[in-house]
Amino acid sequence: MNFKFCFSALVSFAAATLASAATLTVDVAKPGATINPAMWGIFFEDINFGADGGLYAELVKNRGFEFPEPLMGWAKLVPPKGSGTVTVRDDKPFNAANPHYVRVQSEFDGPIGLSNEGFRGIGLKQGESYNFSARIRNVSGTPKLTIRLYGGDGAVLDSLELKNVTGDWAKYEGALHPNETSAKSWLAVIVEGKGTLDLDFISLFPAQTWKNRAGGLRADMVQALADLHPGFLRFPGGCIVEGKVLATRYQWKNTLGPVEERKVLVNRWNYEFLHRPAPDYYQSFGLGFFEYFQLCEDIGAQPLPILNCGMACQFNSSELCPLDQLDTYIQDAIDLIEFANGAVTTPWGAKRAALGHPEPFNMKLLGVGNEQWGQEYIDRYTKFAEALKARHPEISLISAAGPSPDDTRFKFAWEKLVPLHADIIDEHSYAKPEWFLDSAHRYDAYDRHGPKVFMGEYAAQSVSTVNVKNRNDFECALSEAAFLTGLERNADVVRMASYAPLFAHIDAWQWTPNLIWTDNLRIMRTPNYHVQSLFSRNRGDQVLPVAISGASATESKRTYASVVFDAATNEVILKLVNATAAPVKNTVNLAGVKTLKHGTLTVLQSDDLVAVNTLDNPTHVSPRVSEFAPAAPTFDLTLPANSFTVVRVGVVR
Numbered sequence: 001m002n003f004k005f006c007f008s009a010l011v012s013f014a015a016a017t018l019a020s021a022a023t024l025t026v027d028v029a030k031p032g033a034t035i036n037p038a039m040w041g042i043f044f045e046d047i048n049f050g051a052d053g054g055l056y057a058e059l060v061k062n063r064g065f066e067f068p069e070p071l072m073g074w075a076k077l078v079p080p081k082g083s084g085t086v087t088v089r090d091d092k093p094f095n096a097a098n099p100h101y102v103r104v105q106s107e108f109d110g111p112i113g114l115s116n117e118g119f120r121g122i123g124l125k126q127g128e129s130y131n132f133s134a135r136i137r138n139v140s141g142t143p144k145l146t147i148r149l150y151g152g153d154g155a156v157l158d159s160l161e162l163k164n165v166t167g168d169w170a171k172y173e174g175a176l177h178p179n180e181t182s183a184k185s186w187l188a189v190i191v192e193g194k195g196t197l198d199l200d201f202i203s204l205f206p207a208q209t210w211k212n213r214a215g216g217l218r219a220d221m222v223q224a225l226a227d228l229h230p231g232f233l234r235f236p237g238g239c240i241v242e243g244k245v246l247a248t249r250y251q252w253k254n255t256l257g258p259v260e261e262r263k264v265l266v267n268r269w270n271y272e273f274l275h276r277p278a279p280d281y282y283q284s285f286g287l288g289f290f291e292y293f294q295l296c297e298d299i300g301a302q303p304l305p306i307l308n309c310g311m312a313c314q315f316n317s318s319e320l321c322p323l324d325q326l327d328t329y330i331q332d333a334i335d336l337i338e339f340a341n342g343a344v345t346t347p348w349g350a351k352r353a354a355l356g357h358p359e360p361f362n363m364k365l366l367g368v369g370n371e372q373w374g375q376e377y378i379d380r381y382t383k384f385a386e387a388l389k390a391r392h393p394e395i396s397l398i399s400a401a402g403p404s405p406d407d408t409r410f411k412f413a414w415e416k417l418v419p420l421h422a423d424i425i426d427e428h429s430y431a432k433p434e435w436f437l438d439s440a441h442r443y444d445a446y447d448r449h450g451p452k453v454f455m456g457e458y459a460a461q462s463v464s465t466v467n468v469k470n471r472n473d474f475e476c477a478l479s480e481a482a483f484l485t486g487l488e489r490n491a492d493v494v495r496m497a498s499y500a501p502l503f504a505h506i507d508a509w510q511w512t513p514n515l516i517w518t519d520n521l522r523i524m525r526t527p528n529y530h531v532q533s534l535f536s537r538n539r540g541d542q543v544l545p546v547a548i549s550g551a552s553a554t555e556s557k558r559t560y561a562s563v564v565f566d567a568a569t570n571e572v573i574l575k576l577v578n579a580t581a582a583p584v585k586n587t588v589n590l591a592g593v594k595t596l597k598h599g600t601l602t603v604l605q606s607d608d609l610v611a612v613n614t615l616d617n618p619t620h621v622s623p624r625v626s627e628f629a630p631a632a633p634t635f636d637l638t639l640p641a642n643s644f645t646v647v648r649v650g651v652v653r
């Protein structure tokens with residue numbers, strides 16, 4: 001389709017005969033609030049196999065045999081007549097932190113061994129290279145050790161032999177090159193000939209990771225994040241910060257250093273939703289805090305770590321750390337700031353340097369607790385704030401306001417946090433599209449002198465909150481676009497925003513909707529992703545006042561507008577949502593502008609409100625860009641039915 005023709009047909013200029021239903025007057029001469037350059041960001045949590053089985057590119061599940069069922073994800077390949085044994089042991093391990101390993105004892109010629117199913121299969125691409133590694137110890141004999149990749153149909157895709165295994169634990173490596181692409185492959189480790197081998201930390205990574213780092217991140221997933229031009233990255237969650245009980249909370253210090261020393265922990269989404277159980281969901285912490293900071297740096301996002309504040313998830317145990325024992329938690333926060341920003345001569349700055357990053361990460365934001373609520377939270381936040389503000393007034397603290405944007409927990413939090421002069425309050429909303437349309441003016445009435453707002457988790461729910469039938473449909477995306485115009489217009493109050501959750505594996509999700517869906521080989525950006533991207537990639541520096549007049553009652557209720565100025569390019573950027581089922585003709589008046597320059601028009605539109613993108617058809621709902629060159633600062637613009645339009649146009653004032 002000729003998009004240029006298509007969209008220029010929708011646009012007519014002042015000279016044309018289209019009648020205007022409404023006039024949008026933008027006062028370009030009177031810029032308002034300054035927009036936080038880091039306003040539009042990313043929320044990351046290891047939910048839906050977002051980290052293990054997702055962003056973290058390890059292809060072997062339970063590589064160290066440390067799940068409570070040590071052979072979960074593995075199958076023994078033992079011949080029927082019993083010519084050997086495969087047993088799990090923990091005596092004389094190569095690593096005391098993760099002590100379990102497997103002993104394969106082959107009594108005759110074999111073969112005998114074990115196979116790994118990956119994370120709902122192993123995704124392999126023909127023509128790419130995969131790095132296998134394992135810790136191995138020869139106990140007796142000189143058995144042959146073969147590593148083999150099988151396709152989903154059982155065909156051998158490639159194999160390699162590891163030789164000269166010695167009697168001490170050592171790392172053995174080799175490269176595999178599958179001769180076919182397969183999303184559901186599996187890995188086999190096969191011993192042949194009389195003898196015994198111990199095996200641990202069996203790992204397979206694509207050679208082509210993000211920036212080709214060994215043991216790194218899945219490149220296509222990071223690229224999707226980088227393409228958002230995110231202002232910040234919030235990590236590691238989400239409820240995962242809290243743990244079902246405090247013992248299973250996220251502890252950042254346990255996520256540093258050699259990956260084989262990072263102690264495996266249950267993922268709280270393993271058992272959270274009984275209707276979507278994931279008994280094989282554990283945290284390897286291969287994606288740990290150093291890697292999160294590095295990722296932020298890679299994609300130009302400010303790091304926003306969230307730490308446990310001495311409260312386990314209030315939807316689960318609600319376990320509390322007593323107030324007089326909070327010191328460890330507060331010290332974790334102080335140490336984290338030193339780890340991120342401290343000189344290399346400080347203890348934690350030195351640890352950062354030892355990991356290969358002597359330069360500071362320039363962290364400016366820190367979340368105290370995730371989605372907590374009640375007096376218990378206020379008590380703990382107060383202690384954190386006192387300690388952190390005394391030592392690090394340069395760090396802005398994010399405080400919680402519970403899981404809902406308007407219930408008693410939310411109101412209580414605001415009542416208590418205002419007198420405490422909280423910096424930024426984290427609001428959450430998972431609601432129907434109507435809530436997002438109706439809430440586009442929510443922040444117009446907020447106190448301009450109170451705490452700032454971080455709209456830290458939100459997503460329109462097509463059916464109801466946490467309903468498994470929720471879909472990332474176009475109606476949800478459009479309602480989010482309408483809501484975001486309200487956030488941007490109120491950029492003096494709302495300083496940051498992020499959609500949640502971020503990633504979901506199509507075969508392993510617990511929660512829907514999500515911004516980006518993947519399988520073992522592919523990735524799909526939802527319509528909601530495109531909304532995020534259009535806001536983030538069209539951020540400006542200052543809000544421009546916009547007034548709508550002359551619209552019909554329905555149109556004025558369902559037309560949403562936000563306009564900003566981009567000083568670097570001298571452009572006015574209009575973001576306009578028409579959430580009615582008919583096109584709306586507008587006259588746009590850029591008051592205070594002498595002449596216009598060349599621009600672009602980007603439209604995200606669908607006549608089908610339930611339209612979705614899929615892994616097979618990932619671009620079904622996508623933005624379409626055309627050139628835009630109105631002749632004068634007053635021009636006509638027709639917003640298609642159910643559409644989100646972004647206009648960028650250079651101006652001479």
Ligand code: AHR
Nearest residue numbers: 237238239240371500501
């Ligand atoms: O985004 C999914 C979950 O929703 C987050 O973990 C939690 O903070 C919220 O309840």
